[in-house]
Amino acid sequence: MVRKPRAPLIAPPDRLRVGPFREDAFTSRLHSPRIAALLGLALGVCFTICFATGLLSHLIQQPPDWFTWPSRPAGLYRVTQSLHVATGIAAIPLLLAKLWTVYPRFWVWPPVKNGMHLVERISLFPLVAGSLFLAFTGIANIGLWYPWRFFFPAGHYWASWITMGALIVHIGAKAGIVRREAFTRDPASLHEATGEGLSRRGFLWVIVATAGALTVTTVGQTFSPLNRLALLAPRRPDIGPQGFPVNKSALSAGVTDSARAPSYRLRVGGKVERELSLSLDELRSLPQVEATLPISCVEGWSANVAWRGVRVRDLLVMAGADEEVIVSVESLQTDGLYRASELNPSHARDPDTLLALDCNGDELHIDHGFPLRLIGPNRPGVMQTKWVGELIAL
Ligand SMILES: Nc1nc2c(c(=O)[nH]1)N[C@H]1C(S)=C(S)[C@@H](COP(=O)(O)O)O[C@H]1N2
Numbered sequence: 001m002v003r004k005p006r007a008p009l010i011a012p013p014d015r016l017r018v019g020p021f022r023e024d025a026f027t028s029r030l031h032s033p034r035i036a037a038l039l040g041l042a043l044g045v046c047f048t049i050c051f052a053t054g055l056l057s058h059l060i061q062q063p064p065d066w067f068t069w070p071s072r073p074a075g076l077y078r079v080t081q082s083l084h085v086a087t088g089i090a091a092i093p094l095l096l097a098k099l100w101t102v103y104p105r106f107w108v109w110p111p112v113k114n115g116m117h118l119v120e121r122i123s124l125f126p127l128v129a130g131s132l133f134l135a136f137t138g139i140a141n142i143g144l145w146y147p148w149r150f151f152f153p154a155g156h157y158w159a160s161w162i163t164m165g166a167l168i169v170h171i172g173a174k175a176g177i178v179r180r181e182a183f184t185r186d187p188a189s190l191h192e193a194t195g196e197g198l199s200r201r202g203f204l205w206v207i208v209a210t211a212g213a214l215t216v217t218t219v220g221q222t223f224s225p226l227n228r229l230a231l232l233a234p235r236r237p238d239i240g241p242q243g244f245p246v247n248k249s250a251l252s253a254g255v256t257d258s259a260r261a262p263s264y265r266l267r268v269g270g271k272v273e274r275e276l277s278l279s280l281d282e283l284r285s286l287p288q289v290e291a292t293l294p295i296s297c298v299e300g301w302s303a304n305v306a307w308r309g310v311r312v313r314d315l316l317v318m319a320g321a322d323e324e325v326i327v328s329v330e331s332l333q334t335d336g337l338y339r340a341s342e343l344n345p346s347h348a349r350d351p352d353t354l355l356a357l358d359c360n361g362d363e364l365h366i367d368h369g370f371p372l373r374l375i376g377p378n379r380p381g382v383m384q385t386k387w388v389g390e391l392i393a394l
């Protein structure tokens with residue numbers, strides 16, 4: 001069956017066809033559907049990985065009833081969050097190149113062909129604005145720079161849903177052209193277009209090289225063989241007191257006095273048979289356990305550290321807490337979003353979930369959480385509470 005081409009909704013008068021609306025207004029051969037399709041594919045892959053890993057991180061930090069994040073494999077969060085940040089960074093040059101390639105389409109004539117075309121064009125606004133917003137807020141967060149009033153995780157999270165919704169509409173509208181341009185055309189057609197300046201193939205190489213260079217100069221913040229190349233990463237995982245970075249110092253958390261107070265006691269309370277109150281000497285006289293575990297910050301850096309301390313599980317058994325209990329780990333810090341975190345039963349019972357007294361062979365530095373910090377396998381850095389004062393069985 002041959003479909004009749006649909007008539008335009010309204011036919012705009014030809015005398016409006018001036019400036020960028022002229023037929024030959026954009027001459028570069030780089031504004032090509034084939035480049036747009038290839039970049040679109042690469043962006044689709046980056047966005048999907050970035051969205052899935054970001055969603056996962058959100059679920060881990062704010063678990064709904066149906067979601068439980070296990071404590072094993074110990075390094076899984078480190079991998080998913082590194083992927084989130086790396087794909088987000090690689091998407092930026094791809095996105096800018098794609099916008100440049102397709103922006104002449106903004107002036108297509110007639111501006112609206114039919115209802116579907118209108119929906120597709122409207123969906124470009126949340127797609128482009130959302131992508132730019134996510135890229136900007138993500139990069140700013142990596143640099144701990146918050147030039148806005150909203151709460152970063154919430155804004156970044158909701159923008160990602162809007163962007164992905166618009167992306168699905170966009171993919172629906174463009175699947176045919178991508179199939180044709182990226183898969184069924186002869187690769188030699190990249191040579192086809194004549195004209196001056198950069199070739200299409202050269203343009204694609206520049207973009208791939210830029211995305212690659214950005215990845216290589218940032219991923220060393222989590223992938224140690226590339227440490228020395230992490231020129232653009234704000235954190236080097238091997239630099240900081242005791243050989244690894246600090247996200248929040250004791251001074252800025254306002255705990256310098258309470259953490260050093262001789263009257264310091266770890267309290268274990270809530271739904272327990274016996275409340276405990278343990279001095280540092282008493283904690284040191286309990287069985288000490290060693291574990292090498294990463295700090296995996298949501299901002300993409302991670303560092304492996306050798307920890308030593310008391311098992312949370314042992315303390316819960318001493319206090320007579322239920323096996324299935326959720327434990328709130330509370331800091332001496334009196335305010336701040338990250339002053340407490342929860343251990344689900346999988347994490348609370350894990351033999352490597354510790355309240356650490358030492359790291360890399362020495363007593364904890366105060367910026368790493370002296371006198372006592374939580375460290376457990378497969379947890380985001382924000383949930384590795386420092387300066388722990390209390391465990392509360394909920
Ligand atoms: N009490 C408290 N603990 C905290 C934080 C905090 O702000 N307050 N920041 C967390 C974050 S975001 C990270 S990445 C890790 C970093 O630990 P480090 O400073 O020892 O590397 O500590 C976590 N523990």
Ligand SMILES: [Mo]
Binds near residue numbers: 247298299382
């Ligand atoms: Mo963090």
